[in-house]
Amino acid sequence: MNNKITNENTVWHEPTVYRKDRERMNGHRSCILWFTGLSGSGKSTLAHAVEDTLHKQNIRTFVLDGDNVRKGLCKDLGFSDEDRTENIRRIGEVSNLLTQAGVITLTAFISPFKKDRQIVRDLVEDGEFIEIYCQTTLDICEERDPKGLYKKARAGEIPEFTGISSPYEEPDNPEIVLNTGESSIEDCAHQVIEYLKTHKKFEQEIN
Numbered sequence: 001m002n003n004k005i006t007n008e009n010t011v012w013h014e015p016t017v018y019r020k021d022r023e024r025m026n027g028h029r030s031c032i033l034w035f036t037g038l039s040g041s042g043k044s045t046l047a048h049a050v051e052d053t054l055h056k057q058n059i060r061t062f063v064l065d066g067d068n069v070r071k072g073l074c075k076d077l078g079f080s081d082e083d084r085t086e087n088i089r090r091i092g093e094v095s096n097l098l099t100q101a102g103v104i105t106l107t108a109f110i111s112p113f114k115k116d117r118q119i120v121r122d123l124v125e126d127g128e129f130i131e132i133y134c135q136t137t138l139d140i141c142e143e144r145d146p147k148g149l150y151k152k153a154r155a156g157e158i159p160e161f162t163g164i165s166s167p168y169e170e171p172d173n174p175e176i177v178l179n180t181g182e183s184s185i186e187d188c189a190h191q192v193i194e195y196l197k198t199h200k201k202f203e204q205e206i207n
Helices: 003-008 019-026 043-056 081-100 114-121 138-144 149-154 185-198
Strands: 031-036 061-065 104-108 129-135 176-179
Touching: 031 043, 031 081, 031 114, 043 061, 043 104, 043 129, 043 185, 061 081, 081 104, 081 114, 114 129, 129 185, 176 185
Parallel strands: 031 104, 031 129, 061 104, 129 176
Antiparallel strands: none
8 A cells, every 4th residue: 555645645633622631631641651671671560560550549541561562453563673663663653642642651662772762752742752761681681581582582493582683772861760670660660650750740649
């Protein structure tokens, strides 16, 4: 299908309910919490821990998890550099839609390439993309190996595996750096919540 022709035949339909209206109703601002790091660095666990805390405070949230998304929206993609880029592009667009819906979106994706993360950052306004680097060593990730993927990658059973046969590009200036190799999940989640409070994402008091 010719995307250019398709785009020329679509017309933007202006809504009657806007993001600011939804945020006012929710009592909080929407944003993207983008958890990035190696497999086994704690991204998904942290994203859900933060969501659990926010949900208990009546904050509207949604977690997009890398494995879960590849079961549906991105099930047609592999793990080549090109497919990884398309995977993140799609997630970025979905995350942007969720911010327009007034939701705090938490994403847990390795997202190994800086340029891809920048593409998502550029979709939203300044301060709305919060890059959270789950920083830990490859050794610790391999020791954890919760899915047994590193063992398979070392055995040559998984090609293009980030950290082994495919690179991971660390963020240059992430909003939050979490030492997930040494700090507890509770402490890391607390750092994220404190960042949101400090940057005035909530109208109500968050515990």
